[in-house]
Amino acid sequence: MTATDPDWWRGAVIYQIYPRSFQDSNADGIGDLLGIVERLPYIASLGVDAVWISPFFTSPMKDFGYDVSDYCDVDPMFGSIADFDAVIHTAHNLGIKVLIDLVLSHTSDQHPWFVESRASHDNPKANWYVWADAKPDGTPPNNWPSIFGGPAWQWDGGRMQYYLHNFLTSQPDLNFHEPQVQDALLDVARFWLDRGVDGFRLDTINFYFHDAQFRDNPALPPEERNDYTAPTVNPYNWQNHIYSKNQPENLEFLRRFRAVMEPYNAAAVGEVGDSQRGLQILGEYTSNNDKMQMCYAFEFLASAVPTAPRVKAVLDELHEAAPDGWACWAFSNHDVVRHISRWSLSPSAARCYATLLMCLRGSVCLYQGEELGLPEAELRFEDLRDPYGIEFWPEFKGRDGCRTPIVWSPDLLNFGFSAGIPWLPMAREHVSLTVSDQERAPDALLHHYRKAIAFRHAHRALRAGDMTDLTVQGEVVSFVREHEGEVVLCAFNLSHDPAEFTLPPGNWLTVGSELNSSGPSEDGNVHLGPWQPCLVLKR
Numbered sequence: 001m002t003a004t005d006p007d008w009w010r011g012a013v014i015y016q017i018y019p020r021s022f023q024d025s026n027a028d029g030i031g032d033l034l035g036i037v038e039r040l041p042y043i044a045s046l047g048v049d050a051v052w053i054s055p056f057f058t059s060p061m062k063d064f065g066y067d068v069s070d071y072c073d074v075d076p077m078f079g080s081i082a083d084f085d086a087v088i089h090t091a092h093n094l095g096i097k098v099l100i101d102l103v104l105s106h107t108s109d110q111h112p113w114f115v116e117s118r119a120s121h122d123n124p125k126a127n128w129y130v131w132a133d134a135k136p137d138g139t140p141p142n143n144w145p146s147i148f149g150g151p152a153w154q155w156d157g158g159r160m161q162y163y164l165h166n167f168l169t170s171q172p173d174l175n176f177h178e179p180q181v182q183d184a185l186l187d188v189a190r191f192w193l194d195r196g197v198d199g200f201r202l203d204t205i206n207f208y209f210h211d212a213q214f215r216d217n218p219a220l221p222p223e224e225r226n227d228y229t230a231p232t233v234n235p236y237n238w239q240n241h242i243y244s245k246n247q248p249e250n251l252e253f254l255r256r257f258r259a260v261m262e263p264y265n266a267a268a269v270g271e272v273g274d275s276q277r278g279l280q281i282l283g284e285y286t287s288n289n290d291k292m293q294m295c296y297a298f299e300f301l302a303s304a305v306p307t308a309p310r311v312k313a314v315l316d317e318l319h320e321a322a323p324d325g326w327a328c329w330a331f332s333n334h335d336v337v338r339h340i341s342r343w344s345l346s347p348s349a350a351r352c353y354a355t356l357l358m359c360l361r362g363s364v365c366l367y368q369g370e371e372l373g374l375p376e377a378e379l380r381f382e383d384l385r386d387p388y389g390i391e392f393w394p395e396f397k398g399r400d401g402c403r404t405p406i407v408w409s410p411d412l413l414n415f416g417f418s419a420g421i422p423w424l425p426m427a428r429e430h431v432s433l434t435v436s437d438q439e440r441a442p443d444a445l446l447h448h449y450r451k452a453i454a455f456r457h458a459h460r461a462l463r464a465g466d467m468t469d470l471t472v473q474g475e476v477v478s479f480v481r482e483h484e485g486e487v488v489l490c491a492f493n494l495s496h497d498p499a500e501f502t503l504p505p506g507n508w509l510t511v512g513s514e515l516n517s518s519g520p521s522e523d524g525n526v527h528l529g530p531w532q533p534c535l536v537l538k539r
Contacts, residue, residue: 488537
């Protein structure tokens with residue numbers, strides 16, 4: 001994928017780095033940008049196309065960088081702008097593109113914009129955040145809840161108004177109905193594009209606009225609730241969020257953002273956080289080649305195990321909602337329980353799902369440590385740092401369990417992550433899964449991920465092709481990928497039991513033997529062992 005290819009993002013494999021927990025270079029116990037520089041050769045060895053780096057901007061760290069107080073500088077705990085330039089230079093020399101995580105829906109309450117906005121009703125930035133008067137009885141303007149617990153409104157005694165915060169009270173929402181806010185945020189994107197970034201991951205992309213009339217969200221019937229974007233114990237799931245997010249005005253802003261990226265040949269992947277309309281919104285935001293290049297929803301980041309029927313149901317719904325859209329699939333990230341634990345996967349199941357991920361139509365995000373098969377870390381309450389987990393403990397333990405530091409070597413202090421005291425404990429569950437141990441083990445999951453990524457890159461149909469003939473036979477899900485004359489049939493036995501699969505008519509060549517792929521037997525059927533794929537190429 002050359003630097004001038006406008007579709008470099010299509011089918012790309014993107015490796016997510018959570019910088020606090022990746023590699024510490026200065027012994028303060030917190031990962032940093034120079035630590036990323038040190039480990040970029042390892043990332044390159046996986047064969048990925050790009051990295052997505054979670055926020056490293058100046059921040060009071062109430063939400064660990066997702067509360068930004070300066071969009072155009074690096075927080076000292078992560079290094080400096082010069083260190084970020086080193087990340088760009090090193091990654092590009094290794095053939096890796098760099099996406100950074102932009103949090104545009106809200107800032108920290110310590111951002112100078114908010115400090116000025118809350119100072120009065122008539123200052124130049126008075127309308128830059130979402131302010132609203134109280135009801136006559138002094139209660140909040142409407143019933144909108146915060147994802148992190150409690151109402152989404154915080155009283156400010158200075159302005160004698162409430163301000164909106166969809167997350168922590170220290171994360172006030174920007175007012176996208178104000179044109180100056182949009183212009184300022186587009187300037188932020190230009191700042192980083194000028195420094196050489198290749199694109200963005202856009203946090204909570206469907207939260208940018210709110211209903212200008214502040215109408216109440218309706219209740220959601222219990223049978224329609226799920227835990228896709230918030231844990232079951234969170235009453236946020238009890239509303240249909242048709243007014244607090246997902247507003248139609250967002251489409252025009254996304255077009256403006258796309259226009260800013262075009263001259264740089266940059267691309268963006270948006271995070272769509274919605275439990276009822278996630279795939280439909282994905283379709284809206286990635287349609288017509290004039291908004292986002294790709295988006296991801298939470299269907300495969302949820303607790304529901306992707307059985308063969310569920311995989312088909314999700315892909316069918318996506319095709320119906322977004323026939324010309326482009327998904328970016330992920331099984332794990334920094335906000336959810338690692339999928340090895342979430343779905344209770346055996347080693348063979350983990351391999352099968354990794355292969356499935358690399359065969360899906362769309363792009364792919366891998367979360368650091370996923371390639372090692374890291375399970376969720378079990379932490380004590382006193383070790384928690386995540387305010388979300390502290391609020392809903394013990395029914396929901398928060399996000400720290402998927403954010404513990406990466407284990408590099410069993411022979412080094414803190415397994416090679418840091419010479420200081422790590423900001424979160426090193427997970428005892430990860431002791432036997434270090435990078436160096438897996439490098440020496442030919443059958444390690446790490447090598448399987450490398451092979452699966454290489455297989456995806458070797459077949460243009462898997463990178464950019466259409467998906468057709470999606471079928472389920474028992475616990476075997478199968479589909480055909482086709483592009484520019486190449487046709488690959490992919491079938492996966494997503495169960496602990498052997499299964500049979502009947503190939504459609506044609507002359508098929510078995511490929512993917514390095515991924516344990518099965519092919520047709522003498523009886524013409526494909527006999528699949530537990531968690532075994534069948535990958536065949538049409539001749």
